[in-house]
Amino acid sequence: MDKKLSLSDDIRKYLQGNYDNLSYKGVPTTLQDLANHTSGLPAMPEDMGEQPGYNPVSPEAHYDSSRFYNALRQIKLDTIPGCKFLYSNWGIALLGHILERLYAHSQAYLVRHFIREPLRMRNTTYIINEDGYEIAYPHSENGKRLTITNQVYFSPVGGLCSTVSDMLNYLSAQLKETKASIRLTHIPTATNMGLGWVYEKTV
Numbered sequence: 255m256d257k258k259l260s261l262s263d264d265i266r267k268y269l270q271g272n273y274d275n276l277s278y279k280g281v282p283t284t285l286q287d288l289a290n291h292t293s294g295l296p297a298m299p300e301d302m303g304e305q306p307g308y309n310p311v312s313p314e315a316h317y318d319s320s321r322f323y324n325a326l327r328q329i330k331l332d333t334i335p336g337c338k339f340l341y342s343n344w345g346i347a348l349l350g351h352i353l354e355r356l357y358a359h360s361q362a363y364l365v366r367h368f369i370r371e372p373l374r375m376r377n378t379t380y381i382i383n384e385d386g387y388e389i390a391y392p393h394s395e396n397g398k399r400l401t402i403t404n405q406v407y408f409s410p411v412g413g414l415c416s417t418v419s420d421m422l423n424y425l426s427a428q429l430k431e432t433k434a435s436i437r438l439t440h441i442p443t444a445t446n447m448g449l450g451w452v453y454e455k456t457v
Contacts (some may be wrong), residue, residue, distance in 0.1 A: 258356055261286035261449075265293075268352040271323070278331040287335045288342075288349040289439075290447035294335055295345040299325035312403035322347075322407050339445040343411040346450075350410020361410050368435075373427050375420035380413050390418055 259268075264282035266273045276283045278294070287293040298313075299322070307316040326348070350361050357364060362380045370378050392400045405413040416424075431437045439449040446453045 259285060261289070265348070265352065268355055269323075269326075271327075273327060275327065275329050275331065278334050281334045281336070283331070283335040285349065285352070286443060286449070288345040288352075289449040290443045290445070291339055291341050291345060292336045292444050292447065293342060293345045294331040294333060294338070294340065295326075295329060295342040295348070297341060297343055299344060300328075301325055311401070312405075314405040314408040315403070317407060319351075319407055336444050339447060343408060346411045347408045351407075361413075365414065369424075372433070373420075373423050375416065375423055378414055378416040378420045380409055380415070390416060390421070 261284065263285050264277075265285060265288065266276055266282060269276075283293045283295075288295075299317075301321065302313060302317060303310075305316045305318075305321060309315055353364060354361055359367075365378075365380070369375065391402065394400055402415060405411065427433065427436060428440075431440065440451060442448055442453050
């Protein structure tokens with residue numbers, strides 16, 4: 255809400271190099287398209303898994319920024335951005351790194367400054383080492399506790415670790431909509447998507 259950007263901004267404004275491919279029939283991919291999953295980017299780059307040191311338990315590890323942007327240049331959109339929902343972790347990661355560049359701060363700082371501190375989420379952070387943190391571990395469908403994976407350059411997608419208490423603070427802030435920035439994310443855009451939120455009608 256500090257007017258550093260507009261949701262309608264062409265994302266190429268914030269990228270270094272030539273990305274003529276990130277438009278279709280003259281319509282560019284915007285920041286809003288990344289936020290509501292209508293950018294046309296697939297869930298992950300096609301070459302995910304081809305990087306040296308690939309581990310299926312932590313597939314994003316060793317996938318560095320060079321691979322990330324080289325793969326982005328290979329994208330060929332097949333529909334006008336903003337019109338078709340396609341869930342994309344890649345798109346959200348890209349949005350996170352655009353914000354890093356715009357604010358000249360790391361994703362960890364942005365989360366701390368704009369989310370953790372205002373919402374009193376003191377135990378929510380990006381971590382690699384699990385020891386010493388009171389965190390909610392991921393579990394498989396059969397109830398087995400899983401390890402926390404290193405998502406590296408894809409950390410803006412889901413690299414945060416948190417506690418149940420912190421998540422309840424987050425949920426409360428979303429339901430109360432006390433901040434204008436939160437209310438903005440709840441406004442449906444294309445394909446009934448908010449900014450990171452899916453809206454479904456209940457009977």
